[in-house]
Amino acid sequence: MSATWDERIGRFWARADDAEPERMRRELSALILERRADDPDVLFERASLHDYLGEEEAAIPLYRAALAGGLADPHRTAATIQLASSLRNVGQPSAAIALLQHVPADDPLADAARAFLALALLDDAKPGPALRTALHALAPHLPAYNRAVEMYADEAMSPPRARNVVVALIVQDGWVLAEEYAATGDHGSFLRAPGGGLEFGETTAAGMRRELDEELAADVQEARLLAVTENIFTLGPKHGHEIVHVFAVRSTRLEALPRGSRLPVLDSDTTVGWYRIDDLAGGDPPFYPDGILDLARQLAAGEI
Numbered sequence: 463m464s465a466t467w468d469e470r471i472g473r474f475w476a477r478a479d480d481a482e483p484e485r486m487r488r489e490l491s492a493l494i495l496e497r498r499a500d501d502p503d504v505l506f507e508r509a510s511l512h513d514y515l516g517e518e519e520a521a522i523p524l525y526r527a528a529l530a531g532g533l534a535d536p537h538r539t540a541a542t543i544q545l546a547s548s549l550r551n552v553g554q555p556s557a558a559i560a561l562l563q564h565v566p567a568d569d570p571l572a573d574a575a576r577a578f579l580a581l582a583l584l585d586d587a588k589p590g591p592a593l594r595t596a597l598h599a600l601a602p603h604l605p606a607y608n609r610a611v612e613m614y615a616d617e618a619m620s621p622p623r624a625r626n627v628v629v630a631l632i633v634q635d636g637w638v639l640a641e642e643y644a645a646t647g648d649h650g651s652f653l654r655a656p657g658g659g660l661e662f663g664e665t666t667a668a669g670m671r672r673e674l675d676e677e678l679a680a681d682v683q684e685a686r687l688l689a690v691t692e693n694i695f696t697l698g699p700k701h702g703h704e705i706v707h708v709f710a711v712r713s714t715r716l717e718a719l720p721r722g723s724r725l726p727v728l729d730s731d732t733t734v735g736w737y738r739i740d741d742l743a744g745g746d747p748p749f750y751p752d753g754i755l756d757l758a759r760q761l762a763a764g765e766i
Contacts, residue, residue, distance in 0.1 A: 467496060471507060483515050502533035506541050518548040539571045543578055550582045556658070556676035556729040558582035563729075573599045586729075587659050590620030624703045628670040629657035629751065630711040631688065631758055637736040638758045639716055640749060641727060648698025653742070653749045655708070656727075656734055666707040674713065677727050678734065684712040688766055693751035706751045710761055 465473070474489055490511050494504045509524035525545035533541055542565060546558035559582045565575035576599035583592035597615035601608050632639040640653040658673040660666060667685050674680040686709060693704040716734075719725055724733040739758050742749050749755045760766045 467493070478514060480515055486511060486515070500527075500531060502528045502531040503537065505531060506533055506537050509541070510544065513544055513548055518551045521545075521548050522552070536570070539565060539569050539575065543571060543575050546575075546582065547578055550578070550585055554676060555582040555585035556673075559586060560728040560730075573603075587625075587661070588620065590618055593618045619700070622701060622703070624705060626660040626666075626705045626707070627657055627751075628660055628666050628673060628707045628709060629655035629754070630670060630674060630685075630709055630713075631655060631754065631761055632711050632713060632716055633739070633758055633762045634717055634736075636739055636762055637721070638739050638742075638749075638762070639719070639734055640737050641730075641732050641734045642747075643732055646698070651747050653737065653747050655749075655751070655754050660707070667709070670707070670709045670711065674711070674716075677729055678716065678725060679728065680713045680715045682711055682713050684710070686710045688757055688761070689753075691751065691753045693753075695750070695752075704751060708754065708757055710766075 470493060474486075474493060478486060480486075490507060494501075494507065497504050505524050505528035509521040509528060512518070512521035512524065522545060525541050525548065528541055529538065529545070542561050546561040549555070549561070550558040559579065562575050562579040562582060565572055569575070576595050580592045580596035580599070583589075583595060594615045597611055597618065601611040601615065604611060630639075639656065641656050643652050643654065645651040656674065656677060657670065658677065660669040661672075664672070666687065670685045671682045674682055687707060688710050689708045691706045691708060693702070693706050695702045695704075716725075719734075719736065721736050724735045726733050737749075739755070739762055742755055749758075757766070
């Protein structure tokens with residue numbers, strides 16, 4: 463009986479050797495000729511080969527096309543993990559986090575996903591969440607002390623430090639775009655200007671553009687530094703100290719968001735939307751970081 467396509471693909475990977483890239487390309491090319499070029503399984507195998515050979519930039523669009531084309535299990539979660547790993551390797555840990563945090567806990571590859579999530583969190587300058595994620599993935603497999611490790615994992619926090627962040631002020635006709643955080647047992651709901659942490663060796667302007675691309679897939683036509691402020695705060699058990707670089711930003715994609723609509727933040731469970739600046743004057747909900755509302759008013763009035 464002749465082998466199925468999946469069996470031959472399995473044999474192909476069993477013989478994989480990155481010291482023979484041209485042989486691997488020839489063999490996979492022969493196999494994928496048996497199916498449509500847009501077959502999700504074909505796209506996944508092509509992406510996997512690029513990935514295996516260290517060609518992440520070529521792999522990423524193929525992984526995305528395979529997932530968008532309806533790639534089925536058991537390859538779907540594998541494609542998600544491999545895409546996230548490739549994104550992390552090309553310097554996009556926030557995009558990797560956005561993918562990995564949605565892998566269900568009962569998925570057979572859930573622990574693998576959490577291992578890669580821990581790596582992405584570490585690369586995204588979130589050592590506390592990275593350690594918690596890794597320990598929670600490890601704890602069920604320990605021969606003893608499972609409960610203690612789970613408990614201590616919940617208590618793991620990032621070491622205190624001052625953090626440089628970039629945030630965007632996007633105002634339009636008296637409205638400001640803000641990210642909404644839901645209330646938890648530790649704090650009430652609040653708003654925050656979109657943005658995030660600055661990476662080592664990155665200019666603040668480049669960081670502002672990168673953060674809006676990673677979090678909101680947003681183009682930036684203009685990023686003008688308005689102010690540098692300091693934000694020292696306590697949020698539940700967390701104590702924070704931020705040096706905040708505030709930019710006036712113009713973005714066609716974000717400015718086109720209709721009033722009343724929400725845009726999901728790709729590496730979080732939050733969303734952004736428009737808020738009338740005058741309605742925020744009472745502080746309910748509060749708008750962070752400190753001083754951002756006054757800057758929004760001045761920007762809307764054309765004073766800065």
